[in-house]
Amino acid sequence: MTKISKRPIEKTDTPATRAKLLDLLKRRGGQSSAELGQALGVTPMAARLHLYEMQEEGLVACVAKPSEPGQRGRPVKVWALTEGSARVFPDAHQGLAVGMIESVSKLFGEDGLKKLIAEHGDRQRAAYAEKLAGAKTLGDKVRRLAKARDEEGYMAEAKKEGRDWLLVENNCPICSAAKACTRLCANELQVFADTLGEGASVTREEHILAGARRCAYRVKAA
Numbered sequence: 001m002t003k004i005s006k007r008p009i010e011k012t013d014t015p016a017t018r019a020k021l022l023d024l025l026k027r028r029g030g031q032s033s034a035e036l037g038q039a040l041g042v043t044p045m046a047a048r049l050h051l052y053e054m055q056e057e058g059l060v061a062c063v064a065k066p067s068e069p070g071q072r073g074r075p076v077k078v079w080a081l082t083e084g085s086a087r088v089f090p091d092a093h094q095g096l097a098v099g100m101i102e103s104v105s106k107l108f109g110e111d112g113l114k115k116l117i118a119e120h121g122d123r124q125r126a127a128y129a130e131k132l133a134g135a136k137t138l139g140d141k142v143r144r145l146a147k148a149r150d151e152e153g154y155m156a157e158a159k160k161e162g163r164d165w166l167l168v169e170n171n172c173p174i175c176s177a178a179k180a181c182t183r184l185c186a187n188e189l190q191v192f193a194d195t196l197g198e199g200a201s202v203t204r205e206e207h208i209l210a211g212a213r214r215c216a217y218r219v220k221a222a
Contacts, residue, residue: 017042018050022081022088025060026155027170029213030080032065051079058084089155089171101181113181121187128195141196142167142219165219167192172208172215185209192217 017040024039025031031039037047054060061082064075105113131148135141142158142165149156153173159166178184185207193202199222206216 018054021047021050021054022059022085023155025079025081026085026089027157030063030065030078032076032078036079058082059088060085086175089153089173101177105181114183117181117183117187120184121191124188124191125194128191132195138196138200138219138221139165141200145192145195161218163221166205167202167217167219169208169215169217170213175208178209182209189217198222 020040021036024036033044033048033051036051037044040047051060051062055062059082060079062077062079065078066075101113101116104116108115128145128148132141132144135144139158139160146156146158146167149167149169153171155170157168157170159168172178174184189202189204193200196202196219201220201222203218203220204215205218206212206214208215
């Protein structure tokens with residue numbers, strides 16, 4: 001009698017696969033194991049094995065997505081990042097930043113804090129102006145700004161949407177500092193507007209501090 005061998009369940013045991021899964025969930029939001037497996041080029045089961053491990057570590061959670069009206073079958077299970085996953089993404093020394101903000105406010109008051117943030121904004125403008133030097137179109141400027149922000153840990157992307165551009169930031173490496181001083185976010189919005197120039201209008205449409213998964217800025221030609 002011929003024995004039928006059972007093929008072991010596929011699993012890619014590499015830190016790179018875990019990192020890619022986390023990156024996909026950070027950039028695209030909740031997804032099913034089938035969607036994640038397809039993006040990685042592995043089976044849904046292989047993706048789930050990694051997701052189960054990360055679930056035990058408190059990095060991801062699985063929720064049932066309700067079926068669409070008129071759609072039959074079981075609800076799709078969607079995997080998403082938890083608040084605990086923040087520890088695996090760039091944080092730009094947030095503890096130090098929060099402490100500095102609190103110290104400046106205590107020692108020099110609100111006026112001192114305003115001057116500190118204004119100085120920070122001036123430094124950003126100078127750095128981004130250098131990055132955008134020579135850019136001839138609005139799209140080129142947005143792409144270069146997104147690249148600069150990505151290098152700073154914001155997991156930033158530039159996306160064309162109709163006649164507009166979207167500057168998307170999937171991570172906020174200064175989130176704790178921004179919560180301690182919301183003026184930082186208002187300052188960055190102004191920095192973007194100044195950097196892109198008078199020919200552009202910038203509005204924030206999604207905001208992590210307001211509970212969104214990401215920050216998104218719509219850039220229109222003025």
